[in-house]
Amino acid sequence: MTENILELNNLTKFFPAKAGGIFSRAKGEVRAVDGVSLTVARGETVGLVGESGCGKTTVGRTVMKLYEPTSGQIVFDGQDITNLKRKEMKPIRSKMQMIFQDPFSSLNPRHTVGTIISSSYTIHDIEPEGGVEHSVRELLTLVGLNPEHINRFPHEFSGGQRQRIGIARSLALKPKLIVADEPVSALDVSIQAQVINLLDDLQKELGLSYLFVAHDLSIVQHISDRVVVMYLGKVMEMAPTRELFANPRHPYTKALLSAVPVADPKMGRSRERIILQGDLPSPVNPPSGCVFNTRCWKAQDICRTAVPETIQVTPLQTVACHFPEV
Ligand SMILES: Nc1ncnc2c1ncn2[C@@H]1O[C@H](COP(=O)(O)OP(=O)(O)O)[C@@H](O)[C@H]1O
Ligand code: SF4
Ligand SMILES: [Mg+2]
Incomplete structure:
Protein backbone atom coordinates (compact mmCIF):
# COMPACT_ATOMS: atom_id res chain seq x y z
CA MET A 1 0.00 0.00 0.00
CA MET A 96 -13.16 9.47 -3.88
CA GLN A 97 -16.06 11.73 -3.21
CA MET A 98 -16.66 15.44 -3.21
CA ILE A 99 -18.58 17.58 -0.76
CA PHE A 100 -19.74 20.85 -2.26
CA GLN A 101 -19.93 24.33 -0.91
CA ASP A 102 -23.62 24.94 -1.37
CA PRO A 103 -25.87 22.53 0.50
CA PHE A 104 -28.89 24.09 -1.20
CA SER A 105 -28.11 23.57 -4.86
CA SER A 106 -26.25 20.28 -4.44
CA LEU A 107 -29.32 18.32 -3.28
CA ASN A 108 -32.15 17.60 -5.70
CA PRO A 109 -35.21 19.33 -4.16
CA ARG A 110 -37.65 16.78 -5.63
CA HIS A 111 -35.97 13.76 -4.08
CA THR A 112 -36.33 12.48 -0.54
CA VAL A 113 -33.29 12.26 1.68
CA GLY A 114 -33.45 8.50 1.31
CA THR A 115 -33.32 8.71 -2.48
CA ILE A 116 -30.54 11.29 -2.41
CA ILE A 117 -28.31 9.30 -0.11
CA SER A 118 -28.98 5.97 -1.81
CA SER A 119 -28.35 7.37 -5.30
CA SER A 120 -24.71 6.26 -5.02
CA TYR A 121 -25.84 2.67 -4.61
CA THR A 122 -28.08 2.95 -7.64
CA ILE A 123 -25.42 4.57 -9.83
CA HIS A 124 -22.80 2.03 -8.89
CA ASP A 125 -25.21 -0.88 -8.87
CA ILE A 126 -24.33 -1.84 -5.32
CA GLU A 127 -26.55 -3.66 -2.83
CA PRO A 128 -25.21 -2.61 0.57
CA GLU A 129 -25.04 -5.10 3.39
CA GLY A 130 -28.36 -5.19 5.25
CA GLY A 131 -30.19 -3.47 2.39
CA VAL A 132 -30.47 0.07 1.11
CA GLU A 133 -32.90 1.47 3.68
CA HIS A 134 -30.95 0.03 6.58
CA SER A 135 -27.72 1.55 5.22
CA VAL A 136 -29.29 4.95 4.65
CA ARG A 137 -30.63 4.98 8.21
CA GLU A 138 -27.17 4.09 9.49
CA LEU A 139 -25.63 6.90 7.45
CA LEU A 140 -28.18 9.40 8.77
CA THR A 141 -27.34 8.36 12.32
CA LEU A 142 -23.62 8.57 11.55
CA VAL A 143 -23.91 12.22 10.51
CA GLY A 144 -26.12 13.13 13.46
CA LEU A 145 -29.51 13.22 11.72
CA ASN A 146 -32.69 11.45 12.76
CA PRO A 147 -33.03 8.22 10.73
CA GLU A 148 -36.81 8.64 10.95
CA HIS A 149 -36.46 11.62 8.59
CA ILE A 150 -35.50 9.40 5.68
CA ASN A 151 -38.63 10.32 3.70
CA ARG A 152 -38.37 14.07 4.12
CA PHE A 153 -37.31 16.51 1.41
CA PRO A 154 -34.27 18.83 1.44
CA HIS A 155 -36.35 21.97 2.06
CA GLU A 156 -37.48 20.53 5.39
CA PHE A 157 -33.92 20.78 6.71
CA SER A 158 -31.71 23.67 7.81
CA GLY A 159 -28.49 24.55 5.96
CA GLY A 160 -26.33 22.66 8.45
CA GLN A 161 -28.59 19.61 8.27
CA ARG A 162 -28.50 19.71 4.48
CA GLN A 163 -24.73 19.72 4.53
CA ARG A 164 -24.95 16.65 6.78
CA ILE A 165 -27.14 15.00 4.12
CA GLY A 166 -24.46 15.81 1.52
CA ILE A 167 -21.84 14.30 3.80
CA ALA A 168 -23.96 11.17 4.33
CA ARG A 169 -24.31 10.81 0.56
CA SER A 170 -20.55 11.15 0.10
CA LEU A 171 -19.94 8.40 2.68
CA ALA A 172 -22.35 5.83 1.25
CA LEU A 173 -19.72 4.03 -0.79
CA LYS A 174 -17.09 4.09 1.96
CA PRO A 175 -14.67 6.43 0.18
N1 LIG B 1 -14.99 26.31 -16.28
C1 LIG B 1 -14.19 27.36 -16.34
N2 LIG B 1 -13.95 28.00 -17.52
C2 LIG B 1 -13.12 29.06 -17.59
N3 LIG B 1 -12.47 29.57 -16.53
C3 LIG B 1 -12.66 28.99 -15.34
C4 LIG B 1 -13.53 27.86 -15.17
N4 LIG B 1 -13.53 27.50 -13.86
C5 LIG B 1 -12.69 28.36 -13.23
N5 LIG B 1 -12.17 29.27 -14.12
C6 LIG B 1 -11.22 30.33 -13.80
O1 LIG B 1 -10.09 29.74 -13.21
C7 LIG B 1 -9.60 30.52 -12.14
C8 LIG B 1 -9.62 29.68 -10.86
O2 LIG B 1 -10.96 29.48 -10.45
P1 LIG B 1 -11.36 28.54 -9.23
O3 LIG B 1 -10.67 27.23 -9.37
O4 LIG B 1 -12.84 28.53 -9.15
O5 LIG B 1 -10.73 29.34 -8.00
P2 LIG B 1 -11.10 29.29 -6.44
O6 LIG B 1 -11.86 28.04 -6.17
O7 LIG B 1 -9.77 29.35 -5.75
O8 LIG B 1 -11.89 30.52 -6.17
C9 LIG B 1 -10.49 31.75 -12.08
O9 LIG B 1 -9.85 32.76 -12.81
C10 LIG B 1 -11.75 31.29 -12.76
O10 LIG B 1 -12.40 32.39 -13.37
S1 SF4 C 1 7.95 38.74 -5.60
FE1 SF4 C 1 7.89 38.41 -3.40
S2 SF4 C 1 7.08 36.35 -3.20
FE2 SF4 C 1 7.76 36.54 -5.29
S3 SF4 C 1 9.85 35.77 -5.27
FE3 SF4 C 1 9.97 37.97 -4.99
S4 SF4 C 1 10.03 38.24 -2.78
FE4 SF4 C 1 9.30 36.17 -3.15
MG1 LIG D 1 -13.71 27.78 -5.25
Missing part, protein backbone atom coordinates in the same frame (compact mmCIF):
# COMPACT_ATOMS: atom_id res chain seq x y z
CA THR A 2 1.35 3.41 -0.91
CA GLU A 3 1.80 5.93 1.86
CA ASN A 4 -0.15 8.58 -0.02
CA ILE A 5 -3.77 8.29 -0.99
CA LEU A 6 -3.32 11.14 -3.46
CA GLU A 7 -0.36 12.51 -5.38
CA LEU A 8 -0.46 15.39 -7.83
CA ASN A 9 2.61 15.87 -9.98
CA ASN A 10 2.92 19.15 -11.84
CA LEU A 11 -0.82 19.23 -12.48
CA THR A 12 -2.14 21.89 -14.84
CA LYS A 13 -5.64 22.76 -15.92
CA PHE A 14 -6.11 25.48 -18.52
CA PHE A 15 -9.48 26.61 -19.81
CA PRO A 16 -9.96 28.28 -23.15
CA ALA A 17 -10.24 32.03 -22.62
CA LYS A 18 -13.67 33.02 -23.86
CA ALA A 19 -13.76 35.46 -26.73
CA GLY A 20 -16.06 38.41 -26.16
CA GLY A 21 -16.01 37.99 -22.40
CA ILE A 22 -13.94 39.85 -19.88
CA PHE A 23 -10.88 38.18 -21.35
CA SER A 24 -11.74 39.21 -24.89
CA ARG A 25 -8.50 41.10 -25.42
CA ALA A 26 -6.36 38.33 -24.11
CA LYS A 27 -5.49 35.42 -26.33
CA GLY A 28 -5.00 31.95 -25.12
CA GLU A 29 -5.93 30.23 -21.94
CA VAL A 30 -7.04 30.71 -18.39
CA ARG A 31 -4.22 29.13 -16.43
CA ALA A 32 -6.45 28.11 -13.53
CA VAL A 33 -4.06 25.48 -12.19
CA ASP A 34 -0.47 25.84 -13.30
CA GLY A 35 1.91 23.12 -12.16
CA VAL A 36 0.59 22.01 -8.78
CA SER A 37 2.38 19.20 -6.97
CA LEU A 38 1.09 17.98 -3.64
CA THR A 39 0.35 14.83 -1.67
CA VAL A 40 -2.31 13.72 0.77
CA ALA A 41 -1.21 10.89 3.06
CA ARG A 42 -3.66 8.23 4.21
CA GLY A 43 -5.69 9.56 7.10
CA GLU A 44 -4.35 13.06 6.60
CA THR A 45 -6.19 16.35 6.13
CA VAL A 46 -4.53 18.76 3.76
CA GLY A 47 -5.94 22.28 3.66
CA LEU A 48 -5.81 24.08 0.33
CA VAL A 49 -5.99 27.83 0.80
CA GLY A 50 -5.69 31.06 -1.14
CA GLU A 51 -7.93 33.94 -2.07
CA SER A 52 -10.90 33.51 -4.36
CA GLY A 53 -9.96 32.75 -7.98
CA CYS A 54 -6.56 31.20 -7.23
CA GLY A 55 -7.56 27.76 -8.55
CA LYS A 56 -8.63 25.77 -5.48
CA THR A 57 -11.93 24.50 -6.88
CA THR A 58 -10.27 23.65 -10.18
CA VAL A 59 -7.70 21.52 -8.35
CA GLY A 60 -10.50 19.70 -6.50
CA ARG A 61 -12.59 19.11 -9.59
CA THR A 62 -9.58 17.99 -11.64
CA VAL A 63 -8.59 15.52 -8.92
CA MET A 64 -12.10 14.08 -9.18
CA LYS A 65 -11.68 14.06 -12.96
CA LEU A 66 -14.76 16.22 -13.30
CA TYR A 67 -12.32 18.24 -15.41
CA GLU A 68 -9.77 16.59 -17.66
CA PRO A 69 -6.26 17.67 -16.66
CA THR A 70 -4.32 19.64 -19.27
CA SER A 71 -1.03 18.05 -18.21
CA GLY A 72 0.67 16.51 -15.22
CA GLN A 73 -0.24 13.43 -13.25
CA ILE A 74 -2.87 12.34 -10.72
CA VAL A 75 -2.10 9.23 -8.70
CA PHE A 76 -4.92 7.98 -6.51
CA ASP A 77 -4.47 5.05 -4.14
CA GLY A 78 -1.35 3.95 -6.00
CA GLN A 79 -2.98 4.11 -9.44
CA ASP A 80 -2.27 6.65 -12.16
CA ILE A 81 -5.76 7.91 -13.06
CA THR A 82 -4.64 10.86 -15.20
CA ASN A 83 -5.79 9.43 -18.49
CA LEU A 84 -8.59 7.14 -17.40
CA LYS A 85 -11.79 7.42 -19.40
CA ARG A 86 -15.18 8.11 -17.89
CA LYS A 87 -16.09 4.41 -17.72
CA GLU A 88 -12.74 3.46 -16.23
CA MET A 89 -13.19 6.14 -13.58
CA LYS A 90 -16.47 4.69 -12.34
CA PRO A 91 -15.03 2.18 -9.85
CA ILE A 92 -12.59 4.86 -8.66
CA ARG A 93 -15.29 7.49 -8.19
CA SER A 94 -16.76 5.42 -5.37
CA LYS A 95 -13.45 5.70 -3.52
CA LYS A 176 -11.01 6.75 1.08
CA LEU A 177 -10.60 10.37 0.04
CA ILE A 178 -13.02 13.24 0.33
CA VAL A 179 -12.47 16.49 -1.52
CA ALA A 180 -14.38 19.07 0.48
CA ASP A 181 -14.78 22.35 -1.39
CA GLU A 182 -15.49 25.08 1.15
CA PRO A 183 -17.96 22.75 2.85
CA VAL A 184 -19.00 25.19 5.56
CA SER A 185 -18.60 28.61 3.97
CA ALA A 186 -22.30 28.79 3.02
CA LEU A 187 -23.35 28.01 6.61
CA ASP A 188 -24.00 30.28 9.58
CA VAL A 189 -20.88 30.73 11.65
CA SER A 190 -22.65 29.13 14.62
CA ILE A 191 -23.22 25.95 12.59
CA GLN A 192 -19.78 25.81 10.96
CA ALA A 193 -18.00 24.40 14.00
CA GLN A 194 -20.55 21.57 14.35
CA VAL A 195 -20.05 20.46 10.77
CA ILE A 196 -16.26 20.76 11.05
CA ASN A 197 -16.33 18.67 14.23
CA LEU A 198 -18.48 16.09 12.46
CA LEU A 199 -15.93 15.86 9.63
CA ASP A 200 -13.19 15.50 12.24
CA ASP A 201 -15.05 12.70 14.06
CA LEU A 202 -15.85 10.88 10.82
CA GLN A 203 -12.22 10.99 9.84
CA LYS A 204 -11.16 9.31 13.07
CA GLU A 205 -13.93 6.75 12.89
CA LEU A 206 -13.60 5.86 9.22
CA GLY A 207 -9.91 6.60 8.55
CA LEU A 208 -10.76 9.13 5.84
CA SER A 209 -8.33 11.44 4.09
CA TYR A 210 -9.41 14.96 3.24
CA LEU A 211 -8.36 17.52 0.71
CA PHE A 212 -10.01 20.47 2.37
CA VAL A 213 -10.47 23.57 0.24
CA ALA A 214 -11.13 26.81 2.07
CA HIS A 215 -10.42 30.47 2.15
CA ASP A 216 -11.23 30.75 5.86
CA LEU A 217 -7.87 30.23 7.51
CA SER A 218 -9.13 29.78 11.05
CA ILE A 219 -11.14 26.73 9.92
CA VAL A 220 -8.14 25.38 8.02
CA GLN A 221 -5.95 25.87 11.08
CA HIS A 222 -8.40 23.85 13.13
CA ILE A 223 -8.89 20.91 10.80
CA SER A 224 -5.69 20.49 8.74
CA ASP A 225 -2.54 18.52 9.42
CA ARG A 226 -0.78 20.33 6.61
CA VAL A 227 -1.58 23.38 4.54
CA VAL A 228 -0.92 24.18 0.89
CA VAL A 229 -1.05 27.86 -0.04
CA MET A 230 -1.99 28.69 -3.64
CA TYR A 231 -1.76 31.93 -5.58
CA LEU A 232 -2.74 32.34 -9.23
CA GLY A 233 -2.73 28.62 -9.96
CA LYS A 234 0.58 27.88 -8.28
CA VAL A 235 1.72 26.55 -4.91
CA MET A 236 3.50 29.26 -2.94
CA GLU A 237 4.13 27.40 0.28
CA MET A 238 3.43 24.08 1.90
CA ALA A 239 3.93 23.22 5.58
CA PRO A 240 2.55 21.41 8.60
CA THR A 241 -0.25 23.58 9.99
CA ARG A 242 1.56 24.57 13.17
CA GLU A 243 4.74 25.61 11.35
CA LEU A 244 2.83 27.52 8.71
CA PHE A 245 0.87 29.56 11.22
CA ALA A 246 3.82 30.09 13.56
CA ASN A 247 6.39 30.90 10.92
CA PRO A 248 5.08 31.57 7.41
CA ARG A 249 8.00 31.80 4.99
CA HIS A 250 6.27 33.08 1.86
CA PRO A 251 5.32 36.77 1.74
CA TYR A 252 1.89 35.83 0.38
CA THR A 253 1.26 33.40 3.25
CA LYS A 254 2.37 36.07 5.67
CA ALA A 255 -0.11 38.52 4.17
CA LEU A 256 -2.95 35.98 4.28
CA LEU A 257 -2.25 35.09 7.89
CA SER A 258 -1.97 38.69 8.96
CA ALA A 259 -5.69 39.04 8.29
CA VAL A 260 -6.64 36.16 10.60
CA PRO A 261 -7.71 37.14 14.10
CA VAL A 262 -5.37 35.43 16.54
CA ALA A 263 -6.73 33.64 19.58
CA ASP A 264 -3.54 34.22 21.52
CA PRO A 265 -3.12 37.95 22.14
CA LYS A 266 0.62 37.52 22.70
CA MET A 267 0.97 36.37 19.11
CA GLY A 268 -1.44 39.02 17.92
CA ARG A 269 0.86 41.83 18.94
CA SER A 270 3.71 40.50 16.88
CA ARG A 271 1.54 40.01 13.84
CA GLU A 272 1.28 43.15 11.79
CA ARG A 273 -1.65 43.43 9.40
CA ILE A 274 -0.43 43.40 5.80
CA ILE A 275 -2.84 44.76 3.25
CA LEU A 276 -2.11 43.56 -0.25
CA GLN A 277 -2.19 46.29 -2.86
CA GLY A 278 -3.98 45.77 -6.14
CA ASP A 279 -6.12 42.95 -7.44
CA LEU A 280 -5.40 39.37 -8.27
CA PRO A 281 -3.91 39.51 -11.81
CA SER A 282 -5.76 37.69 -14.58
CA PRO A 283 -4.78 34.03 -14.91
CA VAL A 284 -4.89 34.58 -18.69
CA ASN A 285 -1.84 36.82 -18.46
CA PRO A 286 -0.03 35.92 -15.26
CA PRO A 287 2.94 38.15 -14.30
CA SER A 288 6.34 36.94 -15.47
CA GLY A 289 8.83 35.61 -12.95
CA CYS A 290 7.15 35.18 -9.57
CA VAL A 291 3.39 35.45 -10.13
CA PHE A 292 3.07 37.34 -6.84
CA ASN A 293 5.56 40.07 -7.81
CA THR A 294 2.93 42.69 -8.72
CA ARG A 295 1.64 42.69 -5.14
CA CYS A 296 4.69 41.75 -3.13
CA TRP A 297 6.37 44.38 -0.97
CA LYS A 298 9.68 42.53 -1.18
CA ALA A 299 9.81 42.24 -4.96
CA GLN A 300 13.21 42.88 -6.61
CA ASP A 301 14.20 42.83 -10.28
CA ILE A 302 14.87 39.10 -10.23
CA CYS A 303 11.27 38.48 -9.08
CA ARG A 304 10.01 39.96 -12.34
CA THR A 305 12.22 37.82 -14.55
CA ALA A 306 12.93 34.49 -12.86
CA VAL A 307 10.36 32.02 -11.58
CA PRO A 308 11.49 31.15 -8.04
CA GLU A 309 12.49 27.56 -7.40
CA THR A 310 10.59 25.67 -4.74
CA ILE A 311 12.97 25.48 -1.79
CA GLN A 312 12.77 22.89 0.94
CA VAL A 313 13.20 24.95 4.11
CA THR A 314 12.61 22.03 6.47
CA PRO A 315 11.88 18.38 5.61
CA LEU A 316 8.14 19.19 5.55
CA GLN A 317 8.08 22.85 4.56
CA THR A 318 8.59 24.21 1.06
CA VAL A 319 8.45 27.75 -0.23
CA ALA A 320 8.60 29.20 -3.74
CA CYS A 321 10.25 32.59 -3.25
CA HIS A 322 13.57 34.29 -4.02
CA PHE A 323 13.56 36.05 -0.65
CA PRO A 324 11.66 33.92 1.85
CA GLU A 325 10.94 35.23 5.31
CA VAL A 326 13.25 33.96 8.04
